[in-house]
Amino acid sequence: MNSKFSELIRKQLFIDGQFCSAVSGETLDLINPSTGETITRVDSGNREDIDRAVDVAHRVFQEGPWADLNQRERAKLLFRIADAMEARLTELFTLETLCNGRPVNETRTQLARVPDYFRYFAGLAFAQRSDVVPVEGPYLNYINKVPIGVVGNSSPFNHPIMIMCKSLAACLAAGCTTVVKPSELTPLSTLFLAELFCEAGLPPGVFNVVPGTGPVAGRALAENPKLGKFVLTGSAEAGRDAAALASRNFTSLTLELGGNSPVLIFEDVELERVVNFATFGQFIGAGQTCIAANRFIVQRPLYEPFCAALKAKTEQIRVGDPFDESTQRGPVISEKAMNRVLEYVMVGKDEGATLLTGGGRATVPGLEGGFFLQPTVFKDVTPDMRIGQAEVFGPFAVVTPFDDEEEAVRIANNSPYALGAGLHTNDLTRAHNLARRLRAGLVWINDHHRNDPASPWGGFGNSGMGREYGSESFESYFLPQSVWVRIDKAPFDWYRDTHKQKRLN
Secondary structure, three states, rough: OOOOOOHOOOEEEOOEEEOOOOOOOOOOEOOOOOOEEEEEEEOOOOOOOOHHHHHHHHHHHHHOOOOHHHHHHHHHHHHHHHHHHOHHHHHHHHHHHHHHHHOOHHHHHOOOOHHHHHHHHHHHHHHHHEEEEEOOOOOOEEEEEEEOOEEEEHHHHHHHHHHHHHHHHHHHOOOOEEEEEEOOOHHHHHHHHHHHHHHHHHHHHHEOOOOOOOOHHHHHHHHOOEEEEEEOOHHHHHHHHHHHHHHHHHHEEEEEEEEEEEEOOOOOOOOHHHHHHHHHHHHHHOOOOOEEEEEEEEEHHHHHHHHHHHHHHOOOOOOOOOOOOOOOOOOOOOOOHHHHHHHHHHHHHHHHOEEOOOOOOOOOOOOOHHHHHHHEEEEOOOOOOHHHOOOOOOOOEEEEOOHHHHHHHHHHHHHHHEEEEEEEEEOOOHHHHHHHOOOOOEEOOOOOOOOOOOOOOOOOOEEEEOEOOHHHHOOOEEEEEEEEEEEOOOOOOOOOOOOHHHOOO
């Protein structure tokens, strides 16, 4: 274990408010993507561990003390959790950078926003009111919102805390309990957060963490019959598998899956400005985001100038040690991920696309064992090429020309994915009209990557189902219960007065 970080590292499962060993005694080797060396070994949970954690969460949901807290008391606790996260922000972003290799400037800035997720959903909990429904006859009909129960959450490696908390804040505000299966590549920040939550006053058993592999722990969590809801962020293939498992128990689902975001760029934009947004949209997080700006679709008069400017800007990005404040891009998550990107470089060359820049490993002095890649861009890419259709999930972008709006929309929508899309133009009438025509759950006009806890987040089709953030997410953690109250004291006897009745139901 790296002694520099040893005081931050928790290596066991977290169940019922305590760290405990995995039943099997098996462990996961956590690899530092910047060096290729082992950080530490963390206990790896199996089905028995998952079932134990779900049983605890189910008991706490039904019996208390979580079930005994009213909505406003839970909301107050979420405010305390937000404050506690802000106080320990340095530890959290340090662990994320250690495990996934994102530069500290990225993890620090990203995680600084997460406490507000809890404040936002706490506000919704404070403001929540039940509906009274106008109905025919002498009846009062009102709707109770019943928390859905235990929520399983399988979170990814690229934004371990942010993506988990997108769902977790709404889950806790609604009064649910949870079992989290963090990515086997990046569990350390989630385990540290579990301890922090307890210190903030979250009752034992409300938040449980079981590190493990997807085929073992992830599968066991998705198909546990005591879950009311299962939340997954991952690939489309992982989403299909999870949906099939959860459907056996009619478990509710929220799935945020793959993406291959198109970005339409019209000739009326200022070149330097749009190139700055393009490099940010693609290379932040080493391109390992579901909404990365992968496909630049550029109007033909601007095409060659854009390609030249994008090449120059991309080659200025400083790849290096993610703990160095001057680093702008770190490694990809693993050797497997690195090799996948390099394979797509070969695919692009074989398909006849032009390698504009990059295409190989990047050398970082002193970190020769790390999984560093040169930011890579191909031009002259046609919509039918594999490199234009695949979610490469790395620092890898393609550029395609178009002539008119119809062609631009056709190319943009020619994808099985429909999570994010962008467009850049100074013609706002065009922008608003085209936004409606882009097949994507998220559309950015003259920007990229932006989000807010008040705005719903999610995709269409192969990019998932359900929404995170916003009131849409909050409401998905409740089941509506319709309550009917007869307010007429007149006698009722259907079998005596059948012929007088005006309605059966």
